Amino acid sequence: MTDDALRPRFALTAVETALSDTPVVVIQGARQVGKSTLVQMVTAGRDARVITLDDPLALDLAQDDPKAVIGQYPAGLLAIDEAQRAPELILPLKANVDASRRPGRFLLTGSADLLQVKGVGDSLAGRAETVEMMPFSQGELARRPTGEDFVTWLLAGAPGDGFPALEPETVIRGGFPEACARSSSRAGQWLSDYVARLAGHDARELRGGGYADQLSALLTYLATLGQTELVKAGLARHLGVAESTVDVYLRLAKTMRLVQEYKAWNRSPHRRLMHRPKVSLVDTGLSARLSNFTAAKAVTAGGKQYYGALVEQFVALELTKQRLWSVTPNTLYHFRDLDGLEADLMIETDDGRLIAIEVKTTTTPTRQHWRNLTVLHERFADRGITGVLLHAGDTTARLHDWLHILPITALWLHQFH
Numbered sequence: 465m466t467d468d469a470l471r472p473r474f475a476l477t478a479v480e481t482a483l484s485d486t487p488v489v490v491i492q493g494a495r496q497v498g499k500s501t502l503v504q505m506v507t508a509g510r511d512a513r514v515i516t517l518d519d520p521l522a523l524d525l526a527q528d529d530p531k532a533v534i535g536q537y538p539a540g541l542l543a544i545d546e547a548q549r550a551p552e553l554i555l556p557l558k559a560n561v562d563a564s565r566r567p568g569r570f571l572l573t574g575s576a577d578l579l580q581v582k583g584v585g586d587s588l589a590g591r592a593e594t595v596e597m598m599p600f601s602q603g604e605l606a607r608r609p610t611g612e613d614f615v616t617w618l619l620a621g622a623p624g625d626g627f628p629a630l631e632p633e634t635v636i637r638g639g640f641p642e643a644c645a646r647s648s649s650r651a652g653q654w655l656s657d658y659v660a661r662l663a664g665h666d667a668r669e670l671r672g673g674g675y676a677d678q679l680s681a682l683l684t685y686l687a688t689l690g691q692t693e694l695v696k697a698g699l700a701r702h703l704g705v706a707e708s709t710v711d712v713y714l715r716l717a718k719t720m721r722l723v724q725e726y727k728a729w730n731r732s733p734h735r736r737l738m739h740r741p742k743v744s745l746v747d748t749g750l751s752a753r754l755s756n757f758t759a760a761k762a763v764t765a766g767g768k769q770y771y772g773a774l775v776e777q778f779v780a781l782e783l784t785k786q787r788l789w790s791v792t793p794n795t796l797y798h799f800r801d802l803d804g805l806e807a808d809l810m811i812e813t814d815d816g817r818l819i820a821i822e823v824k825t826t827t828t829p830t831r832q833h834w835r836n837l838t839v840l841h842e843r844f845a846d847r848g849i850t851g852v853l854l855h856a857g858d859t860t861a862r863l864h865d866w867l868h869i870l871p872i873t874a875l876w877l878h879q880f881h
Contacts, residue, residue, distance in 0.1 A: 599639030638749015690773025827857030
């Protein structure tokens with residue numbers, strides 16, 4: 465077992481909770497985010513059997529006699545790793561579950577959205593719960609004993625200070641377990657190979673031939689943008705294809721869990737779909753590698769702008785990871801109106817509270833950096849917005865009872881009991 469296999473995975477609680485009352489639990493995430501390790505954690509000490517469809521023999525059996533594979537362990541938990549490789553399993557699984565709704569019967573993992581894989585005959589609606597797994601969070605990398613929960617901590621008043629400044633290497637390292645276990649140069653080589661194999665093999669397996677070059681080009685271009693509004697016409701021009709073709713590539717990247725999307729927030733929920741979402745790759749280490757960006761470039765005149773976009777992506781991804789285990793259910797959006805007023809992130813809790821976040825790479829925040837937050841707070845005075853300026857320095861402050869000036873490292877180094 466590698467050192468990184470010993471790190472906590474805070475998704476464990478979400479999976480175990482789902483297994484306690486749901487017959488089928490699906491762990492979905494990009495390849496190499498740690499799904500198989502999480503399965504080992506879940507099944508340790510349980511009456512369980514684990515099979516992986518990365519094993520050619522197991523895959524042959526699943527394709528030739530899916531009913532027998534599904535029915536082989538009726539009394540315990542049957543875990544099937546990389547289940548998307550055998551979509552033939554889904555209909556027998558549905559029939560098996562309909563015959564016995566006992567919770568915790570099946571645990572599936574997939575490095576693609578099972579509902580989008582060609583040949584899947586049913587959605588398992590009402591029978592399955594999906595847990596979205598991402599690369600390591602910073603709290604997991606720091607081996608926190610409990611999951612970081614920035615939203616809950618913030619709404620409790622953000623007690624504490626003494627947070628260190630952000631190191632560019634933290635952002636550029638990202639969170640893929642295998643990359644984090646290597647030196648910077650070796651991590652870069654691993655990430656390059658990772659993308660090449662995904663585009664050359666997994667994409668073809670999911671959707672047929674002809675996708676390798678186009679998918680690699682799409683991922684590379686998105687990597688250079690950090691976190692950005694999705695303008696399909698611009699993507700189409702850059703890739704030299706029609707917008708309809710861009711849609712195909714984007715759907716494929718989303719199916720493979722390589723792209724994260726954030727819708728635009730609007731006071732009226734039905735109008736949120738009228739605005740462009742923001743998109744990014746699922747990991748800043750992957751973005752930095754595909755952009756050939758290093759920590760040394762973060763302080764150069766030509767690199768500062770890209771580093772700012774990368775840090776915004778980093779913050780959004782960390783908050784997305786924390787949603788899985790946060791005790792305050794919430795949804796992440798971005799905000800921009802027709803007058804140009806914007807916030808990098810807008811968080812809405814399930815009980816209607818709003819948090820507006822601006823992300824800056826400055827180490828010396830000034831009033832100008834939170835100007836948009838002030839305007840937002842005044843515009844939506846009836847919503848009582850909590851504002852947060854996250855910056856790369858170590859300054860902590862609270863102004864006017866609603867505005868927090870916080871280091872980015874507070875995202876995972878805060879303490880909340």
